[in-house]
Amino acid sequence: MNFQHTEDRRMLADSLNRFIAEQYGFDARDRIARSAEGLSRDMWRRFCELGIIGAFFDETVGGFGGDGFDVAVVFEALGRGLVVEPFLDALIVGRALAHAGNESQREVIAKMVDGAVMVSFAHDEPGSHYELSRVSTRAGRSDQHWTLNGAKGVVLQGEQADMLLVSARTSNDEYDEAGISLFLVPRDAKGVTVRGDGKIDGGRAAEVLFDNVALDADALVGVEGDGFATLVHSVGYGLVALASEAVGAMDVAKEHTLEYLRTRKQFGVAIGTFQALQHRMADVLLEIEQARSAAINAAAAVGGAGVERERALSAAKYSVGHIGALVAEESIQLHGGIGMTWELPLAHYAKRLVMIDHQLGDEDHHLARYMELGRQSAA
Known part of the structure; x- marks a missing residue:
């Protein structure tokens, strides 16, 4: 399996990451997230101009992507920026309309791609x-x-x-x-x-x-x-999105924690030189790579069908659920008391990682589902 992104995906990821860094920094994001509306229509349209929603669908419905890895690239970047605009819902609703909608309903997808319509x-x-x-x-x-x-x-x-x-x-x-x-x-x-x-x-x-x-x-x-089959199809893409978003958020939490360990001094030396903290951070890094592998596997499987597709999706959601909680806890503990403060971005990444676990099924739900699907495939 080739895990290298295409040139188009790399360009989309670079553009999206650059836009978030320049226009959607933490302070701007925090103002939007705490506003009365809870989002920014202006930012929504500007994100759409970058082609985010178009990447979720193929050419038959006005998009230019539609593969699981197209979804993963976008949501990993959104996870890094803690973006609150409802792109997950745009993905799920759009995939449902593309899968089962009539001609007039599919026209809604084109309006979503342009940023003219917001869906839930x-x-x-x-x-x-x-x-x-x-x-x-x-x-x-x-x-x-x-x-x-x-x-x-x-x-x-x-x-x-x-x-x-x-x-x-x-x-x-x-x-x-x-x-x-x-x-x-x-x-x-x-x-x-x-x-x-x-x-x-x-x-x-x-x-x-x-x-x-x-x-x-x-x-x-x-x-x-017959809506259940459409739900399974579209929610599957939502699970890929959440797994990828979690990986993006974990990467930022990791970077912030490593930087803190390098710069925070105790007894005249950086605390990152303490062996006990090095061991804890090494465990976190290994777990994040495990979550990344599960997310990649889900993105590769989502275009298929049947038990193997659903097992890969549940495995990814279970993995980012329990690993996300671990990353949140360890990052905060390695920071000490400052890790809990509202002003520090890390606390917001920790909250998002914990809440991702509760969207579209938590780790307990998906572990049970994974085991049940395994029994079905063995029967």
């Missing part, structure tokens, strides 16, 4: 425990219309989204994979209520309520009742 993925529900098939929000059909009722939790940047991709059950029981349908819903549709709040790692998330929301027939994405 409204799937998680209170008590769902990361299970993709656990959907209790309901959609009923009457003639050529749908009526949507239910609630979604932790919808990232839901207050600012122009459109929501909503999962709802159109048949069968709450846990069944069959009977889930997807709908593209305007955030300002009558009956949609959005209640936002700040996130501990920056930005905002929302609870979204649907009270007899009337939708036209063309709001349905794909075939009625």
Whole structure:
């Protein structure tokens, strides 16, 4: 397997890293993350001008990439900058529309690529425990219309989204994979209520309520009742994105910690010369490389299908979950008390690493999923 990025990917990564360093430094990012909106529309459009969202899709839907490594390159850079704009949701929603959407729905992708439309993925529900098939929000059909009722939790940047991709059950029981349908819903549709709040790692998330929301027939994405396969497809790319974002954040936490060990002096010498701290830092470096390998494996597998694809994705998410927590803890402890202060960027990277574990399934969920998929492949 060739792990070398193409020239186009290297150019995209260089441009994105340079833009973040020059225009999205920590102070600017902190102001945006703590603002009332929780994001910057201006920065969103400027990021899009660099081609970020276009890299998520192939030429058939107006993009120029679409490979797992295209996603990985972008999100590793976003992780290094702790970018709070909702590119993860753009990826998941866009992949769902590209996978199952009709012609008019796919036009939304082009608007996303241009930065004209912002979307959110409204799937998680209170008590769902990361299970993709656990959907209790309901959609009923009457003639050529749908009526949507239910609630979604932790919808990232839901207050600012122009459109929501909503999962709802159109048949069968709450846990069944069959009977889930997807709908593209305007955030300002009558009956949609959005209640936002700040996130501990920056930005905002929302609870979204649907009270007899009337939708036209063309709001349905794909075939009625077959939404689960689309969820598996699109969330898989989301897992690659989160694994790569975590690797980017780990790299920065590592760099900050190494710099501190080189410059902080105790008893007249740099604390990085103490053997006990060297051993701890060596363990951190080895674990980060393990996480990087898992993320690379996921990016290589996401374009496939079946058990092997899903095992690689769960392995990566499990790896960055427990390794991210280790990197956060060790980096802060090696800094001492200053590592917990709000003014130090490291504390924000630590928070983000911990919170990545809780998006799209935590390490316990994905370890159990990995083992179950292994049993299925052995049967």
